[in-house]
Amino acid sequence: xxxxxxxxxxxVNLAPGNQYYWGEGTMWAVGNHLRDMFQKVVDHPSSxxxxxxxxxxxxxxxxxDIVIYFLASQADSIIKEKYKALPKHNSGSGGTFPSASGxxxxxxxxxxxxxxAYSRLVAKLAFHECMHNKIDTPPASTTADIHxxxxxxxxxxxxxxxxxxxxxxxxxxxxxxKVIQHTETMNATTKFxx
Numbered sequence: 001x002x003x004x005x006x007x008x009x010x011x012v013n014l015a016p017g018n019q020y021y022w023g024e025g026t027m028w029a030v031g032n033h034l035r036d037m038f039q040k041v042v043d044h045p046s047s048x049x050x051x052x053x054x055x056x057x058x059x060x061x062x063x064x065d066i067v068i069y070f071l072a073s074q075a076d077s078i079i080k081e082k083y084k085a086l087p088k089h090n091s092g093s094g095g096t097f098p099s100a101s102g103x104x105x106x107x108x109x110x111x112x113x114x115x116x117a118y119s120r121l122v123a124k125l126a127f128h129e130c131m132h133n134k135i136d137t138p139p140a141s142t143t144a145d146i147h148x149x150x151x152x153x154x155x156x157x158x159x160x161x162x163x164x165x166x167x168x169x170x171x172x173x174x175x176x177x178k179v180i181q182h183t184e185t186m187n188a189t190t191k192f193x194x
Contacts, residue, residue, distance in 0.1 A: 003047065003049055004049070005048070006049060006051045006052070007053070008053045008059070008062065009034060009052075009053070009055075009065070009068070010181075011030070011034070011055065011068060011070065011126075012069045012070065012185070015076075022109055026119050027070075029119035030070075030122050031054055033122075034126055041172045042175070044169060044171075046173040047172040047176070048176040049064075061186075063179070064177065067186055069107070070107050070126075071106055072108070073108050073109070073111070074092060074095070078182070079099070079106065082185075083097065083100075087104075093108050093112060093157075094107045094125050096129050098138060102180040102183065103133050103181050103182060106129065124152055127152050128152050128157055131146050131152065131153055134174040134177050135174050138177065149166065150164055150167075151163055151166065153167055
């Protein structure tokens with residue numbers, strides 16, 4: 001099968017900046033780490049896409065794209081606030097929920113503060129939530145729980161947890177899956193906070 005088109009990862013910052021952990025430099029590093037991981041997914045033979053794009057800006061989200069929200073903590077959760085619900089796969093560092101307005105994937109930044117390689121860990125947790133977004137949270141999923149896997153699919157992730165070939169292949173096989181994303185909060189944001 002010939003590859004075509006672009007897979008876009010939309011990164012939405014809803015967290016206030018702080019002196020030590022979160023700001024434009026960290027966001028740039030997180031985006032680059034995610035780009036490097038997703039490039040391996042796009043390059044995999046099972047991926048239908050030819051190219052990869054990621055953006056911290058607003059844009060038109062396609063049905064195969066992923067939107068991921070970066071929040072200060074779980075107390076700021078869109079899932080909790082808007083839907084009075086808990087993520088389907090819930091942890092102190094992130095969650096994903098199939099809402100009526102589309103899939104919501106969140107990363108809770110304060111949970112990772114203090115890590116020696118903070119931006120890399122944030123990116124790894126974001127990739128984990130993207131796996132939930134495409135693989136085990138959508139209706140009619142063929143995988144009940146990615147946490148039965150290894151690498152970035154494991155239930156517990158640290159900076160020592162690596163992206164595995166199995167993670168890459170599983171994500172590549174599901175990358176073209178059409179999963180409507182929650183964009184209401186992304187589009188309602190008047191400015192990105194730094």
